[in-house]
Amino acid sequence: MIATSQIEQEIVDRFGHAVAFEETLDRIPTAWVTRDSVPALLRFLKEEVDQPYKMLYDLSAIDERMRQHRDGQPASDLTVVYHLLSFARNEYVRIKVALAEDRASLPTTTSIWPAANWYEREVWDMFGIAFDGHPNLRRILMPNSWVGHPLRKEHPARATEIGPYQLSPEKELAEQEALRFRPEEWGMSRERDSSDFIFLNLGPQHPGTHGVLRLALQLDGEEIVDVIPQIGFHHRGAEKMGERQSWHTYIPYTDRIDYLGGVMNNLAYLTAVEKLAGITVPPRAQVIRVMLAELFRIISHLVWYGTFAQDVGQMSPVFFTFNDRERAFSIIEAITGARMHPSWFRIGGVAADLPKGWEKMFRDFIDYLPPRLVEYDKTIMRNFIFKARTKGIGSFTVDEAVEWGVTGPNLRACGLDWDFRKRQPYCGYENFEFDIPTAQHGDCYDRAVVRIEEIRQSLRIIEQCVNNMPAGAYKSDHPLATPPVKERTMHDIETLITHFLSVTWGPVMPVGEALGAIEATKGNNGYYLVSDGSTVSYRTRIRTPSFAHIQTLAPLAQGLMIPDLVVILGSLDFVLADIDR
Amino acid sequence: MTSPHPILSILGVAIVALSIAAFLIWVERRLLALWQDRYGPNRVGPFGLLQVAADSIKIFMKEDWIPPFVDRPVFILAPAIVFVTVLMSFAVLPVAPGIIVSDLSVGLLFFLAMSSLGVYSVVLAGWSSNNKYALLGGLRAAAQMLSYEVFMGLSLMGVVLLAGTFSLPAIVEAQRTIWFVIPQFPGFVLFLIAGLAETRRIPFDLPEAESELVAGYHSEYSGMKFGMFFVGEYMGVSLISAMISVLFFGGWLGPVLPGVVWFFLKMFSFIAFFVLVRAALPRPRFDQLMSWGWKVMLPLALINLLATGAAVLAWR
Structure with missing residues (x-):
């Protein structure tokens, strides 16, 4: 395919025929490059191109071996996917690398982005793709003794697909031995x-x-020489589950990623799903979504504050x-029936219309919270x-923060007023008036200042939602909206059939892939979904802010x-489920 | 007034001190709850008053577990030290005229000596536990309490200068005309801060520092050994509060009401103040605490002492 966007043209000018392009449903410029030209291309995009792509937004992989619809894509068993973000262009670019199963390795990019370290370890852990030259290519989410690479298609997805677990005495000893702490394995020396x-x-x-979260601290007295986080204790295979759950039934799983963010997770996921489906969400549903998402931003920030x-x-x-959060939860409860994990957004809208008296609850809360703050x-x-x-x-500088893939309040605390709600508006955020709070020093205090001001801004947004709630449908009448609007189900057979299929099997999303990324409570939360034209996702990649943030700890x-x-x-505001997924 | 039999007064003071400490557990939990928009213990007995009884039964019945890796004799000794030293200090505390176990002529020095000995308990507990968190807690305790001890003693010397004696009942009597909190206000503030540090309560709870060191020096303790630290802390709080009222607020002196009532009234207001401080303040970092101690508190205490000395000289 020929280059269609500006950056694609720039890549062609530089790399010529080593590159192919693909058109995706989310219109992010997507380039296929060969294994050996990856470091050169990434360095070109980060350092040489005008308006460079400074941030390694995400790095993951797709096991392509079972995929049926790959028209126009180069042959590949395992595809490594890089997402880069340019702040100057306000644009992503997606770089894909095709790998053969028997030669699943490519050069590391840790020398270009320090943030690549953990992402590459995760790809190694999950797909068995090796990164040559990586400083410490160990498993990151699975235990060291794990056999196999879970996100490969041949790896079982549930316990019933494998034999019962048995712990023989030898295995017990081996597992215990694997847990023994040896500083050298973590890259730490014993003395100085x-x-x-x-x-x-x-x-x-x-x-x-x-x-x-486990941290191995190397201390000289009480001074920290080095700190190495070990993550994965909260890993529940959320991405693997995405490959078995229907597009609709996966929504509750998303609530549990950033478990303080509630429907904010639904929103990130559905932004991607709706890009795949091509659904435009009706205005009322959009405003309801914004209102609840902002309330959850407040809820999450309140937990962080305390x-x-x-x-x-x-x-x-x-x-x-x-206590304040409890009041917010009582609103969530009245509207959705649940508290922390409402799973209340649906493909194409929300689950139900707002109950009677919702305005008063919000107004009371809007009056209640500011004096408390x-x-x-x-x-x-x-x-x-x-x-x-x-x-x-x-403290961070802006450059360091960008280098490490830091987003959200932590990035804004360094002075960069980058908020995805303003820069890449989704869900109708362009219609709201609010400020982007920033601070200057990027230290713990400034991160706090930014979050507290965000609570006030969220209240402003909610107030606008309450004052300007549009009338109309709370769910799209698009055929892929799930569960479908029920009004006509009992009146004509076509609607009945669609309804039946959509609630039994679930909707079938069009073939393609899309990244849906939003300004979640803790930073940028993105879902990169690959649909192979079936009732389930072929690959669900969840890019979470906490993963990037906790890597900056050392x-x-x-x-x-x-x-x-x-x-x-405390100031980084992470959630373990958001790190480990 | 004639003194009661020494054994009786020893028993009396010990029992009262212990029951106040136990009662304080309930008071603190209820007061904290009040300031934190919640209820606190309110289920056992009227207003949850019997919570203390339930807790003591529980803590006495717990398995007395000594981890195999600890330094056994020291591990057992440590909680006893805190208990004993605080109880000993109560011996020189004048509750009302004649109600005192032992009216030592060096009562104030005895109190300071005992509180210095109390440091050993925390340090030894941290050391003998053979646990890194406990060790860090013990190290912090040693440094913190040693440096705060220095100006704790100095801050009281102004009072001694004014009263002209180390005997606590005599110091109270010397306040008939004016409570020492007025001429010795800086000394009072310094002693209050040092007292907080001495009892290892927020903002000086660095040896425990729950969010950092899990439970600090008493991480490995459980059952009644932990209980000794726990009750010891509350006895420390009541001791410091009592000392503040004796040294700066005229002890039992006060109109209309009997002396004992005045004494306890004053003491409980300071206890409540201690709880309020705990509800309000965050915890400074270890090095900040040390530098405040040595660079701010100690010079202030010295200046206060010099100024008082000069004033006393000029007056007489």
């Missing part, structure tokens, strides 16, 4: 000059890690913010001990002390 290091195991059960203060050693705020400013943000603990601790914490590490962890 005249001092022996202490190795402190922080987590996976530790009050400061907000979940099952727990962050607790990480700094303040014991009361967590009770205050959780003023109080928290006094008790938390203006407390001098709090300031002494958070200012100048764990550079942020080196040279500081354990209390600072805990504060940095």
Whole structure:
């Protein structure tokens, strides 16, 4: 296929026939390149091209061996997919590399982006694709003793497809041995000059890690020499499940990715699904979605606010913010019937119309929260001990943040006013008035400042939703909207059949692929979906902000002390399920 | 007033101190709950008052578990030290005229000595546990409490200068005309801060630092050994509160009501203040705490002492 977009032309000018192009449903310029030209091309895109693609947004792979519809694509068993983001162009580019099964390796890009480190380990872990020259190519989500690569199509998806689990004494010993901590394997030395290091195991059960995160700390006294996170304890194979669940029944699984984000996850997933299906969501449904998503942004930020203060050693705020969150949940509950995981958005709209009296609940909340925030400013943000603990601790520059794939409030705290709601509006965000809060220093305190202001901005958006809620349908009448609008089901046979198929098998999405990315509570959450023209997704890739953020821990914490590490962890605002999926 | 039999007063003070400490557990939980928009323990007995009883039964019945990797004798000794030193300090505490176990002429020094000994408990607990978190907690405790001890003693010397004695009942009597909190306000503030540090409560709970060190120096303790640290902490709180009222607020002195009532009234207001501080403040970092201690508190205490000394000299 010929080059259609500007960047594709630039790639052709430079790399000529080594590149082929593909058109995708999300209209992201997509280029196929050969294995050996990957580093050169990526370096070209990051450093040489005008308006460069500074961020490695995502790196994943697709097992193509069972895929039936690959018209116009080069032959490939395993395809590695790079998503790059250019802030100057406000545009993504997708680079694909075709690999043969028996030669599943390609050169590493860790020298171009430090952030590639974990992504490449994940691709190795999940697909068995090796990256030559990677500094530490170990499994990342699965245990070291795991056999097989789970996202390969031949790997069983559920326990019933494999034999019962047996733990023989030999296996038990081997598993225990595999758990033994050897600093060398983690890339840490045991001593420096005249001092022996202490190795402190922080987590996976530790009050400061907000979940099952394990950190191996290399300490000189209480000073952190290095910190290496071990993740994967919360891995539940969400991407693999995407390959068995119908497009519709996968929605509840998304709620549990960023489990503080509730319907925000539905929104990210459905943005991608609706791009595949070509559904335009009716205005009322859009506004309802925005309203609930922003309420969940507030809910998530409130949890962060309280727990962050607790990480700094303040014991009361967590009770205050959780009480506020409870009020927000009572609204969510009245509308959706559930609290943390409503799974309430549907393909083409939302599950039901708003109940009677919803405006009053929102208005009460909009009046209730701002005075509370003023109080928290006094008790938390203006407390001098709090300031002494958070200012100048764990700071990024914009360039470093971009380099590490940091998005969301953490990126805005460095001074870059990049908000996907404004830059690449989705779901009708272009119709709302709100500001993008930013800060300057990118330290723990500034990250807090940005989030707190975001709560206020979200309230503004919600207020606009309440004041301007359009009338009309809450779900699209597109044939792929699921479950379909039911009004005419009992009146004509065509609608009845569509309805029946759509609720029993589920909708069949058109062949193609799409990335749907939104400004979620913690940063950019993207779903990259590949449809092979069936009732289930062929590949569901979930790009989460927390994964990128937690990888920055080592550079942020080196040279500081354990209390600072805990504060940095709190300020990054991650959720373990969002890291491990 | 004639003193009761020494054994009786020893028993009396010990029992009262212990029951106040136990009662404080309930008070603190209810007060914290009040300030944190929640209920706190309100199920066992009226207003949850019997929660303490239920907790004590539970903690006494727990398995007395000593991990195999600890330094056994020291591990067992450590919680006893905190308990004993705090109880010993109560011996010199004048509750009301004549109600005192032992009116030592060096009562104040005895109190300071005992609170210095209390540091050993935390350090030894952290050391003997053979646990890295406990060790870090113990190290922090040693550094923190040693540096805060220094100006704790100094902050009280102003009071001694004014009263001209180390005996606590005499110090109370010396406040008949004016409570020492007025001439010795800087000393009061410094002692309050040092007292918070001495009892290892927020914002000085670095040796425990739940969000960082899990439970710090007492990570490996359970059952009644943990209970000793726990109750010891509350006894420390009541001791410091009592000392503040004796040294700066005229102890039992006060109009109309009997002296004992005044004493407990003052003491409980400071206890409530301690709880309020815990509800309000975050925790500074270890090095910040040390630099505040040495660079701010110690010079202030010295200046206060110099100024008081000069004033006393000029006055007489």
